[in-house]
Amino acid sequence: MWQGSGVDLDAYLTRVGYQGDVAPDLATLRGLHAAHVDAIAFDNLDAVLGRPTVPLDLDSLQEKIVRQGRGGWCLEQVVLVAAVLDRIGFTFSAFAGRTRIRTGNKFGPALHVALCVQLDDEPWLFDVSFGAYGPHVPIRLAENSRLDGDWPFDLVREPNGEYVLRFLRPEGPAELYGFTTDARYPSDFELLNHFCLTHPRSPFNHRMVLQRTQPEVRHLLAGSTLTEIRPGEPATFRELDKDETLSAPEEIFGITLEPGDVQALRKILDGP
Structure with missing residues (x-):
């Protein structure tokens, strides 16, 4: 289901700058998470540029993100990193979360997708694609779990059973998204991808959103x-x-764009 046999693992590890051996253990999971978010930006530029599709097949994603040096939105990144984890031998499932930050809405559509990785019968939240507010390493998926250090996070559980991932900022905790661990599958991703690309209420198809x-x-x-x-x-x-704004994708977010894409973005910014 996760296409691990089709991933070019060496090319991915080079893309994210991961060095050393890999194995289905916590050290590798931490190292891959940190390397991925450092190297690969959240990028909705295909939608902004009016492309009719955002492909989720592994070959297209490896060409775009690994070989061309682009980023991708959460669905693209999850498909890619799931194939990587599958190739290495991790056991995991996917789930969907309802984004709260910047919306304040606990009941919006569940558009964000992340992974729950099982290690020694203990679940870990592995989320490399939430962008600037997301965790830098996995967090143990349990009520009142915490990540301490420079970038602190915690997980709380609400009376309805949903977990909420929070970014612990100096100005107060920022609720990122609420979720349950009900399994989602690649077929579900296609529906979410279509919403993000085409729906008038999608937050990703009407303005540039880049995060790193x-x-x-x-x-x-x-x-x-x-x-x-x-x-x-x-x-x-x-x-x-x-x-x-035009130079930001490359200079700030490390995204490699074709010259034609830069010119198309310039026309969009110039307006009608």
């Missing part, structure tokens, strides 16, 4: 507003001019 999580700083670009987050400090915000 690095050890010292996290960046989010929504339209022309750049958010910068550093450990233990309130987030800062800055409006970019058109030239800064």
Whole structure:
């Protein structure tokens, strides 16, 4: 189901800068998570550029993200990293979460997808695609679990049984998304992908959204507003001019774009 036999593991490990041996253990899971979020940005540019499809087949994703140096939105990244984990020998399932940050809505559509990895009969939340507010390493999937350090997170459980992942910011906890661990499958991803690409209420098809999580700083670009987050400090915000916005994918988010894509984005920013 997760296509592990089709993944070019060496090429992926080179893309994310992971060095060393891999095995289905916690050390590898931590190392892959940190390397992936450091190297691969959240990127909705195909939708903004008006492409009719965002393919979720593994060959297309390896070409785009691994070989071309692009990012991808959560569904694309989950399909890719699931194949990697499957190839290495991890046992896992996928689930969907209802994003709360920036919406405040606990009952919106469950559009975000992440993985629950089983290690020694203990579940771990493995989420490499939530972007600037997401965790940097896996977190044990249990009520009141915590990640401490420069980028602290915790998991709480609500009376209805949903887990909520929270980013513990100086200004107070930020609820990222609520979820249960009910299994989702690649066929479910296709439906969510279609919504994100085509629905008028999709948050991803009408403006550029780029996000990247690095050890010292996290960046989010929504339209022309750049958010910068550093450990233990309130987030800062800055409006970019058109030239800064066009250069941001490569200079800030490490995304390699074709010259034609840059020109198409310039036309979009110029407006009708």
